[in-house]
Amino acid sequence: MTFESGKSRQFLAAVVVNLSALLHGLAIGWPSPTMPRLQSPETPVGNEPLSDYQVSWLNSVVYIGSLTVLPICRYVSENYGRKRVGYLITVPLMTCWILTLSATNFWHLLVARYLAGVGGTTSLFLTPIYVSEISGDSIRGQLGSIFMFSLKFGILLGYIIGAFLSYHLFAVCALFMCFLYFLCFNFLPETPIYLLRNEKEVASTESLMWLKNNDTTAVERELSRMKIFVEKNYNAKNTVSLKDLFRDKGTIKAFIIAMTLLCGQQTCGIMIVLAYTAKIFEMAGSTLHPNICAIIIGCIQIISCWLSILLMERAGRKTLISISCIGIVICNCILGVFFYLKYHSYDVSSVNWLPLIALSAFSILYCLGMGPAPFVVMSEIFSSDISALASSIALLFMGLMGFINMKTFPFLVDLIGIHSNFFLSALVGLLTLIVITCMLPETKGRSLQFIIHELNGITEHSRVSKSIKGKISNRTLSKKKEIK
Numbered sequence: 001m002t003f004e005s006g007k008s009r010q011f012l013a014a015v016v017v018n019l020s021a022l023l024h025g026l027a028i029g030w031p032s033p034t035m036p037r038l039q040s041p042e043t044p045v046g047n048e049p050l051s052d053y054q055v056s057w058l059n060s061v062v063y064i065g066s067l068t069v070l071p072i073c074r075y076v077s078e079n080y081g082r083k084r085v086g087y088l089i090t091v092p093l094m095t096c097w098i099l100t101l102s103a104t105n106f107w108h109l110l111v112a113r114y115l116a117g118v119g120g121t122t123s124l125f126l127t128p129i130y131v132s133e134i135s136g137d138s139i140r141g142q143l144g145s146i147f148m149f150s151l152k153f154g155i156l157l158g159y160i161i162g163a164f165l166s167y168h169l170f171a172v173c174a175l176f177m178c179f180l181y182f183l184c185f186n187f188l189p190e191t192p193i194y195l196l197r198n199e200k201e202v203a204s205t206e207s208l209m210w211l212k213n214n215d216t217t218a219v220e221r222e223l224s225r226m227k228i229f230v231e232k233n234y235n236a237k238n239t240v241s242l243k244d245l246f247r248d249k250g251t252i253k254a255f256i257i258a259m260t261l262l263c264g265q266q267t268c269g270i271m272i273v274l275a276y277t278a279k280i281f282e283m284a285g286s287t288l289h290p291n292i293c294a295i296i297i298g299c300i301q302i303i304s305c306w307l308s309i310l311l312m313e314r315a316g317r318k319t320l321i322s323i324s325c326i327g328i329v330i331c332n333c334i335l336g337v338f339f340y341l342k343y344h345s346y347d348v349s350s351v352n353w354l355p356l357i358a359l360s361a362f363s364i365l366y367c368l369g370m371g372p373a374p375f376v377v378m379s380e381i382f383s384s385d386i387s388a389l390a391s392s393i394a395l396l397f398m399g400l401m402g403f404i405n406m407k408t409f410p411f412l413v414d415l416i417g418i419h420s421n422f423f424l425s426a427l428v429g430l431l432t433l434i435v436i437t438c439m440l441p442e443t444k445g446r447s448l449q450f451i452i453h454e455l456n457g458i459t460e461h462s463r464v465s466k467s468i469k470g471k472i473s474n475r476t477l478s479k480k481k482e483i484k
Helices: 007-017 017-031 031-038 051-081 080-086 090-103 106-134 140-163 167-187 191-195 201-211 216-231 242-246 249-267 270-275 276-283 289-313 319-343 354-370 373-379 384-416 418-439 450-453 460-483
Strands: none
Touching: 007 017, 007 106, 007 167, 007 201, 017 031, 017 051, 017 090, 017 106, 017 140, 031 051, 031 140, 031 167, 031 289, 031 384, 051 080, 051 384, 080 167, 080 249, 090 106, 090 167, 106 140, 106 191, 106 201, 106 373, 106 384, 140 167, 140 242, 140 270, 140 373, 191 201, 191 216, 201 216, 242 249, 242 270, 242 384, 249 354, 249 373, 249 418, 249 450, 289 354, 319 373, 319 418, 354 373, 354 384, 354 460, 373 384, 384 418
16 A cells, blocks of 8 residues: 555545435335335225236336446436536435325336436436546545445335335435535536546546645646546546457457456346345245344445455455355345245245345345456456447446346246245356456555556566567667767
């Protein structure tokens, strides 16, 4: 760890922008305690309880919102700045909760959940990029891990608020938090590298002065480094297109890694666990109230995410992802075997505690690596000019996989049993582990430029050797000229 000025301000900025992730988590946690109410005879919306078919749409339409908003996110981010995207997050989220508060039928809820997906995906797009561009190398991983901590904290809040407050008070609390985020985010600066890329050196310097706590020496050093990086990796006159995702070996590898991590994150079983936590415990026959079990799982995820923040710069991204994938495979297999035995009418009453233990372990291991690390890694493996495009496409596929996963889960449960879903999730975790082991370099404590060079197969040793060979060749040529 090297000394860097302004760590406290960078931490503050990361916390504020991650309030949007908390809001997204709140929307993700909403279905688990709320859907049973909406399916009960005393439903707070309309006169008839919702069917399983309608519930599956409310859970999956969130991802349709994801698919539609990402092109807009990239356009606004590249043309108007990261901060404008941060402001836009509040529009769909506030509208979502206003609709939820005033809903009188299923269609109002469907539009509200769609808007929750729009706002949440905008947060998924913005937060890793913004945090990466305002963080020093020595704390970038830790600040990047705050995203998943905030997301899980929002989910836990959703479980708690939904369990102890009424349907309408839930929406009121969410609206208040949306307003709080907008108010705090207003005081943050635009990212300095975005300003420098757009030839706004004065504004970039002002942004760095705030982030570096007015340390002039640190600002001058960082500004010089950023100028070199921008000159080598970005030409403002050139527009980035899809073909740039395949412009060199490093970008192709980075894109494959990002796609694998984000799609694997959605299909390893976590979204099913989050949306159907209460239902899973009900199916398992747990003696605890399903909402209490969901809150326990949420608390465990919070502790695990905090542990991930502490370990991200110590253990490294690749190590945490590998441990996480191995644990996810094991936990999914345990859950699959339990529900397989229950499905075939074996007596499992003596081990009804097993799903709670397995889901708790699953949550710990997921939040340790596969939860936060993919967003940290995605913000580190692309050069500045391509990061917005690559991230938006990777998130687009993540949303598509999440939609398919959530929409088909209730039908697969009826068709092949819940145990088969867990076995499929275990297979996804295994495939993710194989790809990451073979392709992902360790990014801990390394500069973005160093990581990009390594993905291209250019090591520090080869760079030094090339430099030495170049100097020797120049000296040889100069001697030959002197002899002539």
